[in-house]
Amino acid sequence: MTVVRQMLTTAMATIALGTALTVTGGATASATAQACPGSPNHAANGEGYGIVNGTHSLRTGPSVDCSATNNLPSGTKVWLWCYVVNSSQNTWYWVREENQANSGWMYAGNMTIHEYDDNGNGRFEKRHC
Structure with a gap:
């Protein structure tokens, strides 16, 4: 039973770590996308x-x-x-x-x-x- 418990604990920690890395990576990519968005949505030439x-x-x-x-x-x-x-x-x-x-x-x-x-x-x- 102890071996099964250790395997489950390791699996849960791996899932939690993977989720944290995914969330952090997504936030960094999102911040970069917001900072340098490229061409904006615009339908017409502005004035000036x-x-x-x-x-x-x-x-x-x-x-x-x-x-x-x-x-x-x-x-x-x-x-x-x-x-x-x-x-x-x-x-x-x-x-x-x-x-x-x-x-x-x-x-x-x-x-x-x-x-x-x-x-x-x-x-x-x-x-x-």
Whole structure:
């Protein structure tokens, strides 16, 4: 009976450890997915544009911890699609480089933002992602 009890105790501990590892691994993957979500859901172009101040990279998510993709030189015009405020309370925009297919996230502080009434309704409307 003691051998059976030891086997059951070992099996239960293995299951508990496996469950804990799965939960922890899932939480880490989920946190990473939230931090660097890639392209947001957006149905239409936003309003406004930005002019890049200095050389800055587009990123895969709204954080400096996300991978850099394309470097944009100072003076590059980017079209604003939508914005988010990240966990550090910084505003990031999903942008597209003018006359290019390059899109990604850019920190609002890395560009001068210009309000532009793209749809002609008389007001500048920022879209949240």
